[in-house]
Amino acid sequence: MVKEPWIEVRGSIETVGVRKVIPTKIVAGEIIRSLVSVKRLLAELTPRYLGRPFFRFHSINMGVTYDIEMGYLLEGPLLNTAGLLLGKIPQGTYACLRYLGKNRGYQGNKALIDWIRASGYEMDKWDTELGDTFACRHEVYLSDIEREPDTKQWLKELAIKLRD
Numbered sequence: 214m215v216k217e218p219w220i221e222v223r224g225s226i227e228t229v230g231v232r233k234v235i236p237t238k239i240v241a242g243e244i245i246r247s248l249v250s251v252k253r254l255l256a257e258l259t260p261r262y263l264g265r266p267f268f269r270f271h272s273i274n275m276g277v278t279y280d281i282e283m284g285y286l287l288e289g290p291l292l293n294t295a296g297l298l299l300g301k302i303p304q305g306t307y308a309c310l311r312y313l314g315k316n317r318g319y320q321g322n323k324a325l326i327d328w329i330r331a332s333g334y335e336m337d338k339w340d341t342e343l344g345d346t347f348a349c350r351h352e353v354y355l356s357d358i359e360r361e362p363d364t365k366q367w368l369k370e371l372a373i374k375l376r377d
Contacts, residue, residue: 215368216311218328223372226302228267229255229291230284234343240279241316244268245358247283254295255285262289266358269302269351274344286353303349307372308334311355315364318352321371329373337374349374 230251235243248266255263264286272280282300291299308329312321329336337348355368 215313218308218310218325218332220306220334220375221309221372222306223302223304225304227287227291228269228282228284228300228302229263229287229294229297230267230282230300232271232280232282232298232300234278234280236278237276240281241318244281244283248285248358251284251297254297255291262287262291264288265353265355267302267351267353269300269349270347272341272343272346277344280343280346302351303374305337305349306375306377307349308332308336308375309370309372311368311370313366313368315367318369318371321369325371325373329375335376337376347374 231247233243233247252263266285267283269282270279271282282298284297284300286302308325310321310325310328312324326336338345340346350373352369352371355370356366358367361367
């Protein structure tokens with residue numbers, strides 16, 4: 214962790230990207246490949262409206278598959294999606310945490326989930342045939358992953374929506 218967990222009320226954020234069900238073993242590489250693919254598709258359409266890259270876990274079947282959305286936060290209107298998914302990070306109250314490192318997601322998520330439980334909050338999640346399904350659980354790259362070659366220096370912010 215680079216910052217202690219905190220609670221924040223957030224507005225909704227428009228997104229653009231792709232959504233896939235991915236085997237656990239290849240999820241880290243697939244996130245980066247999908248972000249590169251989405252950016253390439255959108256490069257000529259709306260480069261000035263693309264915000265930070267993100268990924269959102271819709272459902273997690275730990276050790277088996279992830280139902281995950283990968284793309285970019287939008288900072289302006291998108292008229293043509295090039296066949297990509299327009300989505301939205303919903304408004305609400307989130308538990309948040311920042312951590313460093315491409316391959317530190319498990320530790321970052323565990324730290325935040327443990328903190329949520331210890332603090333008496335409840336995640337907005339439920340069980341489905343896909344596993345744990347979340348109203349919103351996402352991570353945003355705060356570092357410029359295209360310009361920072363050292364993946365250990367990639368700063369990410371994790372946010373999990375809490376029940377109202």
